[in-house]
Amino acid sequence: MARARSWWRMRQIRHRDAVVLSVLSASFLLAGEVNDLRTAYEKYIAPYATQPQVVANVVLTVLGFTTAFGGIFVLLGGLHFSWGRVSRGRFLVGLGLGVSLLGLISRLARAALAPAEFGPDVEQLMSGVTGIGVLFGIGSHALMGRYALMLKKHARRVWRRWRKTERPPRRPADSEERVTSGRTGRAARR
Secondary structure, X not given: OOOOOOHXXXXXXXXXXXXXXXXHHHHHHHHHXXXXXHHHHHHHXXXXXXXXXXXXXXXXXXXXXXXXXXXXXXXXXXXHHHHOOHHHHHHHHHHHHHHHHHHHHHHHHXXXXXXXXXXXXXXXXXXXXXXXXXXXXXXXXXXOOHHHHHHHHHHHHHHHHHHOOOOOOXXXXXXXXXXXXXXXXXXXXX
């Protein structure tokens, strides 16, 4: 039976690279949505503030701008990566990226369907940081694949071997006894 991990090992963040990319991705996805939320409020909610349909407009506006949901899902996926729950984290990051991409595609479709507003809509899409957030999210998702995890583990082992310093001999060099490498078990067989 495996020994229980200490509280310190339990608190250490695993998969730091994927966590950082997930946080960056979520930040860019949410930052790209800020301008759109203000525009959405002014365009879809403010004119109907005194009418009873304001609740329906708020719900539809929130559902219409789904990139923010994608950012939240990517952030939750990064949190699961830090806890070591790779499969759940990959699912959440993939869900967030899918929702964000659908949001981007729907905005492009709206811009193409309304030729009068095509210029400002495309300019807003190009000046936003949502696309950068999607790229960071794809990188985070790729870093947590099975093959990538195996490569990271192998690279970590190679790095530790390279950094390992040679220990000084325990006995003076002029002594007649043979000095061993100090390794035992599996490390001695290599």
